Every structure is written in structure tokens, then in C-alpha cells.
Amino acid sequence: MDILLNSLASVFAPATAAFALAAIGLNFHFGLTGLLNMGHAGFMLLGMYGYAISTQNGAPIYVAVLVAIAAAAAFGLLLGWPTLKLRGDYLAIATISAAELIRYLGRSNSLQALTGGSTGIRGNDFKFTFEELSPLPSENITILFWTNHGSLSSSWWLHIVAWVTVGLFALLFWLLARSPWGRVLKGIREDEDAVRSLGKNVYSYKMQALVLGGVIGALGGVLWALGNSVQPDSMGRPTTFWLWTLLLLGGAATVFGPILGSMVFWASLVAIKGLASAFIPTSVLSPVELEPFSLVLVGITLMCLVVFRPQGILGNKRELAFND
Amino acid sequence: MTNRIDRRVLLRALIVLVVAAAAVTLLGALGSPAAASSTDAVAHATVAAGDATAGIAQADTAVHADAVTTEGDSGTNRYVQQLVNGIVFGLLLALASVGLSLIYGTTGLSNFAHGEQVSLGALLTFFFTTQQPVSVPFIPVEFTIGWPLIPSALAAIALAAGSGWLQDRFLWSPLRRRRVSIVQQMIVSIGLSLALLNFIQWWFGAERQRLTTSIDTRIDFGLFQVGQTTLWSVLISLLCLGGVAFFLLKTRTGRATRAVSDNPSLASASGIRVEKVVRLVWIMATGLAAVGGILLALYDNAAAFDVGARLLLLMFAAVTLGGLGQAFGALVGSLVIGIAVEMSTLWLGTDLKYAVALGILILVLLVRPQGILGRAERVG
Numbered sequence: 001m002d003i004l005l006n007s008l009a010s011v012f013a014p015a016t017a018a019f020a021l022a023a024i025g026l027n028f029h030f031g032l033t034g035l036l037n038m039g040h041a042g043f044m045l046l047g048m049y050g051y052a053i054s055t056q057n058g059a060p061i062y063v064a065v066l067v068a069i070a071a072a073a074a075f076g077l078l079l080g081w082p083t084l085k086l087r088g089d090y091l092a093i094a095t096i097s098a099a100e101l102i103r104y105l106g107r108s109n110s111l112q113a114l115t116g117g118s119t120g121i122r123g124n125d126f127k128f129t130f131e132e133l134s135p136l137p138s139e140n141i142t143i144l145f146w147t148n149h150g151s152l153s154s155s156w157w158l159h160i161v162a163w164v165t166v167g168l169f170a171l172l173f174w175l176l177a178r179s180p181w182g183r184v185l186k187g188i189r190e191d192e193d194a195v196r197s198l199g200k201n202v203y204s205y206k207m208q209a210l211v212l213g214g215v216i217g218a219l220g221g222v223l224w225a226l227g228n229s230v231q232p233d234s235m236g237r238p239t240t241f242w243l244w245t246l247l248l249l250g251g252a253a254t255v256f257g258p259i260l261g262s263m264v265f266w267a268s269l270v271a272i273k274g275l276a277s278a279f280i281p282t283s284v285l286s287p288v289e290l291e292p293f294s295l296v297l298v299g300i301t302l303m304c305l306v307v308f309r310p311q312g313i314l315g316n317k318r319e320l321a322f323n324d
Numbered sequence: 325m326t327n328r329i330d331r332r333v334l335l336r337a338l339i340v341l342v343v344a345a346a347a348v349t350l351l352g353a354l355g356s357p358a359a360a361s362s363t364d365a366v367a368h369a370t371v372a373a374g375d376a377t378a379g380i381a382q383a384d385t386a387v388h389a390d391a392v393t394t395e396g397d398s399g400t401n402r403y404v405q406q407l408v409n410g411i412v413f414g415l416l417l418a419l420a421s422v423g424l425s426l427i428y429g430t431t432g433l434s435n436f437a438h439g440e441q442v443s444l445g446a447l448l449t450f451f452f453t454t455q456q457p458v459s460v461p462f463i464p465v466e467f468t469i470g471w472p473l474i475p476s477a478l479a480a481i482a483l484a485a486g487s488g489w490l491q492d493r494f495l496w497s498p499l500r501r502r503r504v505s506i507v508q509q510m511i512v513s514i515g516l517s518l519a520l521l522n523f524i525q526w527w528f529g530a531e532r533q534r535l536t537t538s539i540d541t542r543i544d545f546g547l548f549q550v551g552q553t554t555l556w557s558v559l560i561s562l563l564c565l566g567g568v569a570f571f572l573l574k575t576r577t578g579r580a581t582r583a584v585s586d587n588p589s590l591a592s593a594s595g596i597r598v599e600k601v602v603r604l605v606w607i608m609a610t611g612l613a614a615v616g617g618i619l620l621a622l623y624d625n626a627a628a629f630d631v632g633a634r635l636l637l638l639m640f641a642a643v644t645l646g647g648l649g650q651a652f653g654a655l656v657g658s659l660v661i662g663i664a665v666e667m668s669t670l671w672l673g674t675d676l677k678y679a680v681a682l683g684i685l686i687l688v689l690l691v692r693p694q695g696i697l698g699r700a701e702r703v704g
Contacts, residue, residue, distance in 0.1 A: 036507065038514075082690040088507055089434045093640050094689050097682040100637055104679040110672070237633070241518050244511065283464040292526035299519025306511045307504060 003274035005145050007267040014154055014227040016266045017162035022220030023247045023258030024169050028213030030244075031253035032177060033206055034189035035084075036092040040217050041239040042099025045106060045232060046071045047218025048225040049115060052126040061129040065222065072218030075102075076211035084206045096237065106232040120231035123153065130226055131157070154227045162223050166259060169216055174255045185209055186253075238295070245302040251315030260313060269294055404547040406666045412554055414662020415561045416623060418655045419616030420632075421639040421646075422568055423609025425654035428643065429585035430598075430605045431496070432506050436513045438613060439636030440520035443629055445484045445614025446621035447524060450533040452476030461527050473536055481614045488610025491516075492603050500602075517633070525629040532626040535618070557619040564615055565655060568608070572651055581605060638665070638678065641685035660684075 010016060022044055029035040050068035059067065075098075083094040105111060107118040115121070134157040140147050141156055149155045176182045184205055187195040196202050221235070228234070242265070250261025272294045276285060285293060311317045424438045451458055453476035457466040471479070495516070499509055540551035572578040583591040584601045592598045613632075620635070621627035642661045646653025661681050668680040 036510075082686075086689060089510060090644075090689055092510065093434065093644065094686055097637050097640070097685050101679050101682045101686075104676060104682070108673055108675045108679070110676065238518060238521075241514055244514070248511075281464075284462055288529075289461075289526050292522035295522035296519045296526065299515045299517070299522065302515030302518065303512045306508050306515065307499065307502075310508065 003271060003278065006274055007271040009146050010266045010270045011263045012159060012163065013266065014158045014162045014223060016262050017159075017166050018220045018224035018227065019243065019246060019266070020166050020220075020259045020262035021162075021169060021223060022217045023243050023250070023262055024166070024173055025213040025216030025218075025220060026243050026247050027173065027252060027254075027258050028176075028185075028209050028216065030247065031257070032182060032185040032189065033209040034088075035206060035210060035213075036088045037095050037210070037213070038092040038237075038240055038244075039079075039095035039097075039099030040214075040243050041235040041237065042095075042102045043072050043075065043214040043217035044221030044224065044239070045099070045102055045235040046075050047221035048230045048235070049106060050218065051222045052121045052225060052230045053114060055126040055129055056121070061133065064126075064129065065219075068218050068222050069215050072214045073211050076214035077207070080207045080210040084203055084210065096240070099240065100237065103232045103236055115232070116230070118232065120229055120233075123225075123229040126230070127153065127226060130161075131155070133157075158223075158226055162227075165219065165223065169219075170255055170259060177253075177255070181205075181208075241302065242298065245298055245305070248302065248305045248310065248312050251312030253316075254312075254314045257312055257314045264313070265298075269298070272297060400544075400549055401547045402670060403667075405549065406670055407663060408548045408550060410663030410666030411659065412550070412558055412623065412662070413666055414659035415558055415565070416616055416620045417635065417638060417642060417662050418658035419561055419564055419619065420613045420635065421642040421654040421658050422565065422651055423612040424639050425643045425646070425651050426581070426585075426605045427609050429651065430581065430588070430602050431500070433496070433509050433513065434640075436510065436636065437517035437520055438609070438639065439632030439634075440517050440524060441484060441487070441610045441613035442617035442620070442632035442635055443524055443627065444487065444520070444632070445480050445617030446535070446627035446631060447528045447533065447629065448480035448483055448614070449473070449477045449618050449621070450528065450535055450627065452479050453535060454533070461523070477618050480618065481611055484614030484617075485607045485611035488606040488608075489603065491610075492606035496606070497599065497603070517636075521630065521633055528629055530629060532628040534626045535621050553622050557622055560615070561619060564612060568612070568651065577601070577604065634678065637685070638681045641681045641688070644685055645688050 022040060025043070026037065026040050029037040029040075047068040050071035051064045054064040054067040055061070079095065079098050083091050086094065106115045107120075109117055111117070131152055134155065136155070136157050138149075138152065140149055143156070148159070177186075184195060184200055187198075187200075188202055188205060192202055195205075246261035246265040247258055248261070249265060250257035250259065273290050276290055276293060277287065305312065420438070420442050423441075424435060427433060427435050427438070452469050452471050453473050455468065455470045457468050459466045469476075495512075496509070499512065504512075540553045542549045542551050543555070570578075572582060580591065580596045581601050581604070583594070583596055584598050588598055591601075617627070617632060620631070624631075638661055639658075642657035643654050644657070645660055646655065646657030661684065664684055665677045665681050668677050672680065
């Protein structure tokens with residue numbers, strides 16, 4: 001029963017929403033435009049740093065969010081400018097390196113005064129502006145089976161804000177994907193040369209998609225940071241790979257794919273850990289080994305998804321971004 | 325793209341670099357006055373202690389501390405010492421990247437799981453050689469093997485090469501037969517790397533494991549010092565690389581391999597069994613990666629489950645720098661990357677040395693995506 005309740009709680013947890021939002025950003029890159037961005041965690045990390053550092057320096061919340069957006073947009077421009085003309089796998093290598101570069105810089109000692117080095121920035125140092133806005137009472141509130149604080153850390157307030165944001169950006173995706181702009185992006189995904197021959201500036205469209213998706217990724221990072229803390233090593237390569245897994249799980253190029261994917265991904269991760277710790281004796285699988293064990297399953301899921309059902313749960317087999 | 329470097333591209337690369345450098349300097353300047361003296365002291369202490377403070381599993385190798393701390397007491401020259409360290413590191417890195425390059429050349433796959441093959445080699449050796457009780461996942465029995473180092477290393481290399489055969493037989497070959505696109509295969513390799521990385525952590529634990537307890541005696545060459553084990557490692561590495569070169573240039577199968585790299589369909593049409601060549605390349609690549617992993621673990625004194633994952637991007641940097649798919653390019657690229665990484669520690673913190681390699685990688689992609697030795701072809 002506990003396992004079920006915990007899994008259900010992780011379906012609507014703020015972390016799930018943060019990953020759903022970041023995956024919506026990745027959906028602009030991969031689902032719509034076919035860009036192989038393997039450094040999405042870098043955008044998230046930049047968003048987290050932008051928000052946390054500007055809040056630490058006394059910026060009000062809307063300025064902090066704007067700084068996060070600006071940081072991600074600048075990174076997208078800087079990254080996309082030289083790389084968007086490269087072939088798919090070069091772009092993947094360039095983005096993954098750029099994201100790692102950001103993580104190395106963030107955790108380096110030379111920037112410790114700013115980014116906190118490898119320990120990162122504590123939640124209490126930057127969450128207060130967001131928590132002060134909470135209209136909910138500052139006490140534990142129980143809804144059905146779940147108890148959370150009203151406004152602190154992983155609060156009901158954060159739950160509400162996170163999912164409203166996800167909803168808004170899903171709506172944005174839906175509107176943009178069916179707009180003329182979105183149709184051009186889909187055209188680029190299907191056949192770049194055909195779109196170019198129609199007189200569209202492919203490079204500029206790719207750049208717009210990269211920046212927009214990156215900014216959404218950064219907002220996802222901010223949501224994640226509001227529920228946890230800013231920790232550079234939590235935004236390494238595995239995070240990007242999880243995002244890919246959950247996007248492909250839900251279905252790339254669909255509106256609800258990233259959201260459903262994120263919910264299923266986190267719920268099954270919690271359920272697997274719960275079931276494994278309940279039913280497999282600790283002599284066979286000790287508690288320390290649970291985390292790697294479940295992540296091995298994530299990796300295998302990603303492999304099987306790509307090979308056997310690349311369109312995911314909701315996707316349309318004809319709408320695939322894999323033709324490179 | 326023509327052979328001549330496009331001037332616009334060069335300009336673009338320069339601007340990106342300048343902007344990035346300015347941003348980093350600005351951030352550093354913003355950060356330092358806030359806690360000037362204390363951070364400086366911390367940074368200094370950390371460099372001296374070889375980054376011991378960042379002691380989590382993901383921390384950077386705490387190893388080259390000896391190189392940093394020993395300079396000064398004898399007649400060694402810092403620059404020469406770091407250059408030698410760089411060449412050693414580059415040669416060891418080359419073992420791993422040659423395999424990556426061969427796989428790319430023959431199949432077109434950027435194999436993201438290659439780093440895990442490096443860790444696998446190192447940790448399997450630990451598994452066979454350690455005196456501590458070890459166990460296998462899912463089997464709740466602990467036992468001690470405790471072989472000497474060299475048989476363990478040979479067993480580990482054999483097992484790793486076997487894993488390459490298994491992978492190609494049951495994963496990559498069926499995928500190629502199903503005509504799964506190369507991008508899909510790349511994402512499959514990413515999934516495989518995630519699975520293998522965590523499997524290795526689950527099997528061998530998250531701690532840094534030492535392959536040998538003996539302390540390396542350092543030999544003084546006047547301007548620089550090198551450990552005895554390191555010299556042996558360099559020798560082994562040179563032998564392996566020479567063997568690969570001989571194989572590629574002088575043997576029939578080697579020529580067939582190069583033909584497949586050049587043009588698989590043409591090679592197949594002229595009677596070369598492409599699948600067989602690819603199978604052999606997988607076995608060689610994983611075996612070489614294991615050798616590289618073992619030697620790097622000896623050079624670094626220890627190996628953790630994520631050592632290969634951290635080296636993967638360095639390997640990509642080396643392979644791209646030399647020209648994707650060019651086996652000898654990988655050697656040149658690895659040497660350049662190795663030297664750049666080790667020399668950079670003279671000016672930057674040790675925790676930024678891998679960042680330097682990634683910076684080089686991005687720069688190369690901007691200026692000359694086909695690499696130093698690569699053929700000029702359209703890559704965009």
C-alpha cells in the first residue's frame with residue numbers, strides 16, 4: 001500500500017513537473033526540429049545558477065527568473081551559432097561537451113564564491129523569495145493520503161506552481177506546433193534540404209527552436225532547484241539521458257508525451273525501488289545497490305524503446321525524428 | 325567544406341571563444357571579491373592537496389598531486405614534468421580512443437558506451453586481484469580470488485574483449501540487420517552506457533579501488549620524474565599501438581578493415597566479409613579499451629566506476645581532433661589532448677583540466693570538423 005501511495009505521490013511531485021517541463025523543452029529540440037541535443041542538463045543547470053545566484057544577490061523573483069531565462073538563451077545562441085550547421089552526431093558531441101563544461105566550471109574551486117563549488121548552493125539561500133509569495137498557510141497540510149508543508153521546500157504551493165507552469169508550456173507547445181512556424185520546424189525534421197529549397201532560412205529556424213527549448217529547460221531547472229538545491233553533479237550527463245528516456249517513453253513530438261513520460265518514469269522508478277526493497281532479500285540486493293539497479297533498468301528501457309517502439313506511448317509512427 | 329579553412333568559420337569560432345572566456349573571467353571576478361582571501365587560500369590548499377576536498381564519488385582524480393607537490397624539491401622542471409605527464413596520459417588515452425575511432429570508422433556509430441568498457445577493464449582487474457572478498461550481483465556469496473596483477477589483467481582483458489563480441493553478436497549486428505538508423509543506434513549506445521555504468525557501480529561499489537598496494541618507485545631523469553610502473557605502462561601502450569598499426573597496414577584483415585572504413589558497400593562488393601571485420605573490430609576495440617583502463621588505473625593509483633564516463637568526452641575530443649574514423653588520427657589527437665590537459669594544470673586548477681579538453685573539442689568542431697588528419701568532406 002505504501003509503495004502504491006509513494007508511486008502516486010511521485011506522479012504529481014514537483015520534481016516530476018520539473019522534468020516534464022525540461023522534457024517539453026527537449027521536445028521542441030528533438031520532437032519538432034530533430035536536433036540531437038545531448039546537453040539539456042546544461043540548460044537546466046544554467047537556469048538553476050541564474051535563478052539562485054541572482055536571488056542571493058538580492059534580486060526579486062521576477063528578475064531572478066528573467067536572469068535564468070537570459071542565461072539559457074545566451075547559452076543557446078552561443079552553442080547553436082557554430083554547431084547547428086554540423087551533422088547530427090557532431091551536434092550531439094558538441095552539446096554534451098558544452099553541458100559538461102558548464103558543470104565542470106560550476107563545481108570548480110575557482111568560481112566557488114559564486115557557485116559554491118562542488119557542494120553547490122543550499123536551498124535556504126535562494127528559496128525564500130518564492131516561499132514568501134505562497135498564499136497557503138505555513139503548516140503541514142494533508143490532502144487525502146499525502147502530507148506536505150503548505151509553503152516550504154517541496155510544498156503544496158510548489159506543486160501548484162510547477163504543474164500550472166507545465167500546463168502553460170504544454171499549451172504553448174500545442175499552439176506553436178500547429179502554427180506555420182511549427183510546420184516549418186517539422187519540415188526541417190523531415191527533410192532539411194526540401195525546406196531550404198522553399199526559401200526558408202533553416203539555420204535561423206533551428207536557432208529559434210534551440211533557444212526556445214533551452215529556455216524552457218532552464219525553467220525546468222528552476223522548478224527542480226526550488227524543490228531541492230543547486231547541486232552541479234545532480235545535473236550531469238545521466239540527467240540528460242533520463243530526459244531522453246522519458247521523452248521517448250511518452251512519445252516525442254506529442255503534446256502530452258513529455259508529461260505522461262515524466263509521470264510514468266518517476267512513478268515506476270519509485271515503484272521499482274519500493275518493490276525491490278520489499279521483495280528481494282537484502283542479502284541479494286542491499287539498499288545501497290537499489291539505486292544503481294533501478295538505473296540499469298532505466299538504461300535498458302531506453303535501449304528497448306529506441307529499437308522497438310521509437311514513437312513511445314502516445315506517438316505516431318509516421319512522425320519520427322530519427323531520419324538523419 | 326573545402327580543405328582551406330573557411331575564414332568566416334574561424335572568425336565565428338574566435339568570437340565564441342572570446343565571449344566564453346570573457347564570461348568566465350567576469351564570473352570569476354564577480355565571485356572573488358566577495359570572499360577574496362579565504363577562497364584564494366582554499367583554492368591554493370586544494371590545488372596542493374590535489375583536489376582532496378571535492379571528495380565525492382564524482383570528484384576529479386586526486387592523483388597527479390604527486391606531480392604538483394614534488395616539483396621544487398629536486399631539480400625537476402614543472403613544464404617538462406607536466407609535458408611528460410601529458411605524453412604518458414595521451415598514450416594511455418590513445419589505447420581507448422583508437423578503439424572508439426575504429427568502431428566509428430567501420431560502422432559509423434559514435435559509441436557512447438565506450439567509456440564503460442574502460443572502467444570495466446580496470447574494475448575487472450580489481451575484481452580478480454583484490455585480497456578483499458568480492459561478490460557478483462544477485463548472488464549472495466562472497467569469495468576471494470586474489471590473483472597476482474598480471475594474470476588478473478589478462479583475464480580482465482579477455483573478459484572485456486568477450487563483452488565486445490557479445491555486444492556485437494547480440495546487439496549491434498541485429499540492429500544493423502534491421503537497418504536501424506545510425507542516430508537510433510547512437511541513442512541505444514547511450515542507453516547501454518547508462519545501464520553499464522550503473523551495473524558497474526552496483527557490482528564493484530562506488531569507492532575508488534586500488535589495483536595494487538605497492539608504491540611506485542619514481543625514477544629521476546634530471547628534468548622530470550617518472551614512476552617505474554608508468555614506464556612499463558608506456559611500453560605496453562606503445563607495443564599495443566604498434567601492434568594495431570602493424571595490423572592495419574600490413575595484414576590482409578587489417579587492409580580489409582581499412583577498406584570497410586573507406587566504403588562498406590564497395591568493400592562488401594569486392595568480397596570482403598564486412599560483418600566479420602566489424603565483429604573483429606568490436607573485439608579489438610573493447611580489448612584495447614580494457615588495456616587502457618587498466619594502465620590508466622595503475623597510472624592514477626585507483627579507479628572508480630565512473631572513470632570511463634569521465635574519460636569518454638576526452639576520447640571524443642581526441643578522436644574528433646584527429647579526424648573521426650581515422651585510427652592514426654586518434655593517436656595524434658590523444659597526444660594533443662593529453663598534453664593540453666596536463667599542461668593546463670600549470671595555470672588552471674586541477675579540477676578544470678577536463679574542461680580544457682572539452683573546450684578544445686568544441687573549438688575543433690567549429691574550425692575543422694573533419695579533424696587534423698581527416699579527409700575534407702561535407703559534414704554539415
